[in-house]
Amino acid sequence: MQAIGTVIQETMATRLTWASEYCFKHDEKKFPAGIQMLERVKGSGEFECPMCFREANNKVLEQEYSELKQAQEQLAKFNTLSKRSVVPDKTILNARFNTYHLKEEEHEARTNARLMAQYADEISNGQVFNIFLNGTPGVGKSHLSYSLLHRINNNSDKMKSCLFIDFDQMLREIRASYDNPDSLYTEFYFVKLLSEVDVLVLDDLGAEIGNEHTTKKASDFIGRILRAVTNARQDKVTIVTTNLSGAKLNSIYDHKTLSRLNKNARVIKFVETKDKRRVDFGF
Known part of the structure; x- marks a missing residue:
């Protein structure tokens, strides 16, 4: 050894x-x-x-x-x-909180604008809740909703994808795609897009049915799209603007869809605020 x-x-x-x-x-x-x-x-x-x-x-x-x-x-x-929103009224693209012009006596509108700015900061910081803005046409629901999206979108430290969708115009785009096989704007495209973004505004919900006195209900087509989107967005922020009352919404859409939209929702109402777009014709 x-x-x-x-x-x-x-x-x-x-x-x-x-x-x-x-x-x-x-x-x-x-x-x-x-x-x-x-x-x-x-x-x-x-x-x-x-x-x-x-x-x-x-x-x-x-x-x-x-x-x-x-x-x-x-x-x-x-x-x-900026690239994927559906905004027929292009003036909305310039909407900011500091361009929401108010008269001295418009206390309700001023309070609502401050609330929306506060909600924008809360959403940027990770809070998740839905918002309903209700009131007559022209009080600034769309303006404040887009302003909220713009503020969140420009928070580079906590980037979230934001989308503004005019609901009635989106439905028109989908219907038009049925006769155009080359159209990008199919039902599948929109359902996927609306389901995935972090913060979504559904603008003017109910306008696709008709005037506020209609007795119509949402069609199967409309109901199918809303159900698919709201089901996918239960952990995301959805903001709805509408001229219709809660009772009217309940008469148009199914309970499950509205229940999902109303989950942890905050309501901003315009009762006293006047139509900012009303024109005095002098007759």
């Missing part, structure tokens, strides 16, 4: 030789000619396993790709509001 000291010496010699020529991780020689020449040109004086070098380089590339992908996703979220 070899002496213990001899065995230890031989083992240490083997390890030193192996460590100088091989990578413990990959069991490959550490100094292929090409790698050795490359390192000498750089003047580092050190050599490394080519596989370790590639892995380290791949990690850098993966990190860069991850950051690029995240930046692209953030940009896509930011552009959702």
Whole structure:
């Protein structure tokens, strides 16, 4: 038998030789000619396993790709509001809280504007709730809703995708797609889009049925779309503007759809505020 000291010496010699020529991780020689020449040109004086070098380089590339992908996703979220909203009245695109013009005596409208600005900040900070804005046409429901979206959309620290949809116009686009196989605006497109965004405004719900005195109910087509969207949005923020009363909404839409929209909802009512678009014809 070899002496213990001899065995230890031989083992240490083997390890030193192996460590100088091989990578413990990959069991490959550490100094292929090409790698050795490359390192000498750089003047580092050190050599490394080519596989370790590639892995380290791949990690850098993966990190860069991850950051690029995240930046692209953030940009896509930011552009959702301007690129994919359905807004027939383009003046709404300029709506901001500071352009919601009020007279001194319009206390209700001022209070409602402050509430919407507060809700915008709360939603930006991660709170999830729905909002109903109710009142006669022209009091500023759409203006304040778009202002809320704009504020949230421009909070770059806590980016959320925002979307403004004129409900009646969206339904028209879907119906038009039935006769146009090349149309992007199919039922599937809109249901997916409305289901996925973080903050959605459904503007003028009920206008697609007719005037406020109608006795009509939502068609199967309308009900199907609303059910699909509201079912998918139970953990997201949905804002509804409507001229109709709660009783009228209950007579038009099914209970399950309204129950989902009313989940954890906050209500902003315009009772005293006058129509800001009313024109005096002088007769």
